[in-house]
Amino acid sequence: MEFEKTIAAIATARGQGGVAIVRISGTGALAVLKKSFSHRGKYESHRMYHGYVLNESGEKIDEALGVYMAAPRSYTGEDVCEIQCHGGDVSARRVLEQVLRAGAVPAGPGEFTRRAFLNGRMDLSQAEAVMQLVSAGSEAAARASLRQLTGGVSGRVRALMDQLHSIRALIEAGDDFPEEMEETETAGQVRSQVQALADQLRKLCDPRAARIITGGSRVVLCGRPNAGKSSLLNALLGAEAAIVTDVPGTTRDVLTGHLELGGVDCEISDTAGLRDTADPVEQIGVRRAEEALTQADVVLAVVDASREFTPEDARLLQAAPRRTLCLLNKTDLTQKVDADFISGEYNIPVLQVSAVTGAGLDQVKQALLQRINPGEAPIVAQRHLEAMARALQAAEDALSALDAGFPADVCGVDLARCGDALSEITGENARESVIDRVFRDFCVGK
Ligand SMILES: Nc1nc2c(ncn2[C@@H]2O[C@H](COP(=O)(O)OP(=O)(O)O)[C@@H](O)[C@H]2O)c(=O)[nH]1
Ligand SMILES: [Mg+2]
Known part of the structure; x- marks a missing residue:
């Protein structure tokens, strides 16, 4: 051109x-x-x-x-x-x-x-990778963009297209030689191939991994006042990000810092201690803390080991979602709470730490990495995930049609839709408006 x-x-x-x-x-x-x-x-x-x-x-x-x-x-x-x-x-x-x-x-x-x-x-997927690469905020994001730039997404889309073509060929063969190919036999073969295609599409789409690679993961510290959440945030970041005092209720807003774990950006939030309080500012803090918890990829529930275990601790651990790790903090002091008691009672992994001496923090980082690890998700761009989801829906519609007993050629329309959605990713026959949208966010000079 x-x-x-x-x-x-x-x-x-x-x-x-x-x-x-x-x-x-x-x-x-x-x-x-x-x-x-x-x-x-x-x-x-x-x-x-x-x-x-x-x-x-x-x-x-x-x-x-x-x-x-x-x-x-x-x-x-x-x-x-x-x-x-x-x-x-x-x-x-x-x-x-x-x-x-x-x-x-x-x-x-x-x-x-x-x-x-x-x-x-x-x-088109490679062109988008250029922009993703120059705006990558973490090593994981850069690695994923480079995989995409060197054809990681294109290759997968091509392989899926090849599968679609062979399914179509199978259907057409059934149409051309109806007496040789039993109708039900064709439908059975088509069904198993469409199923395989749908399985692959489902495996390729991992929105959680994609979000973590491109946008980073969210880790939230919670626990009752004075358990040592702010001290742990500072210790994990290696910086004095949050104010630490022995006055309960010091932290009122959600405070965040960033840590790169295994190349993945990890946003760690310190929150107001969860407790019933009459102070209206602290109340807002508690509400924000609860909100942050619902968004978290990993929750770090902090329990003060140097004090008696309280009903507030119990409530926190009972309500803990599956993605929770319990940090038993202040283990440098005389310990009044036993790690085995918590893990036994609440079925939560417990790590013994001290924000003051730094003991156990490496294990916390390792445990976080293990839970967050998004792997090498092949599809990370939102536009690609959306197109893949439409392709998957079309493949599932084809399966439903076959299961309802329609002859194989009826699902040809669904398979065509599947192919159209896939080709949007690489930009074959892409509409001008799609191309415009892709390049709109680029910087000048790229
Ligand atoms: N000995 C000891 N004191 C700690 C430890 N972590 C926090 N503290 C102290 O506990 C108090 C409350 O800490 P802070 O981080 O503000 O707790 P938060 O209310 O949960 O944010 C402060 O006086 C900290 O110095 C620890 O691991 N060991
Ligand atoms: Mg605090």
């Missing part, structure tokens, strides 16, 4: 840095470079040249490296030139201004990647 305009933008982030890159793409890219760069003579493709960026009157704007990447071996699939100039906003901006004067036009958000997609250099 040939675009009329040669586009240019600063591809690197704003602010001070060693180098900045001005990227130019389109049929006029080399002409623009030649008009703006001091290197005379031949530009071999994929070779760096040292020189100066010059304005139209031959004044030096910056010392830089220039490179020409001939189509189609470039990011966009078009002729691409890049100027690596000095970092900082001024140099890069002046180089860009020169490049625009030399005939390029400013690139829109994601326009380079959009051209790469439209030129068949990557499919």
Whole structure:
């Protein structure tokens, strides 16, 4: 596909840095470079040249490296030139201004990647991975984006499409040779293949893992006042995030800090101690604490080991959801509560810790990681999960039709719907509006 305009933008982030890159793409890219760069003579493709960026009157704007990447071996699939100039906003901006004067036009958000997609250099899922990768907030998110960028999602969609094609072929064979293929035999074979397809779709979609990889996980500390929740937050983060005092009811709002566990971003919230209180501010704090608990991936229920076990502790542990770990804190002091008692009575794993000495905190981190671990979920983008869910629904509709005794070819409509949903992921025959939505959130220069 040939675009009329040669586009240019600063591809690197704003602010001070060693180098900045001005990227130019389109049929006029080399002409623009030649008009703006001091290197005379031949530009071999994929070779760096040292020189100066010059304005139209031959004044030096910056010392830089220039490179020409001939189509189609470039990011966009078009002729691409890049100027690596000095970092900082001024140099890069002046180089860009020169490049625009030399005939390029400013690139829109994601326009380079959009051209790469439209030129068949990557499919839509890979294009989205580029944006996911540059905005990744954790190692797990970056790893997942890279898997997607290198075809992890595309490959799976292709495999599912192949399965769909063979199911359709089976149905058509049944139509063409009705006397050779018993109707019920065809339906049985189709059914088992559609079932296998549905099973795979279900396995690929793990919204919880996807959310944890891309958005991080939520861990909430709860317990009665003075159990040591704020001290534990600080100890886990290795920072003084929360105020610690021996006055019960010190923490009134939900306070959060971030920890990266096994590459996964983990947001740990400290909450107001759960108790009945007349103080209206503390009451709001308690309500917020209860709200945070419902959102938690893991709940850390803190019990003070140095004091008698109270009915409030009992209530907390009784109400504890399955995803709860009990932290028996202050084990550096004389212990009045026994870990075996809690695990026996409430069927909850108990870890003995001390926020003051740090004892047991590594085990807490390990236990958290074990519970949160999202694995290498192949599908992490919301748009892909939604399309997969529609594909799964269509496959299940096909199964229902077969189970209701309809002949195999009746479920062809459902299977077509399944295929349409899958092809949205890779962007084959994608509607313009879908493509627009994908690239709308891109940054300029990517
Ligand atoms: N000895 C000892 N004291 C602790 C420990 N954890 C917290 N404390 C003390 O217990 C009191 C209440 O702690 P805080 O973290 O504010 O409890 P919160 O109300 O649950 O947030 C403070 O005086 C802390 O210094 C611990 O592991 N050992
Ligand atoms: Mg507190």
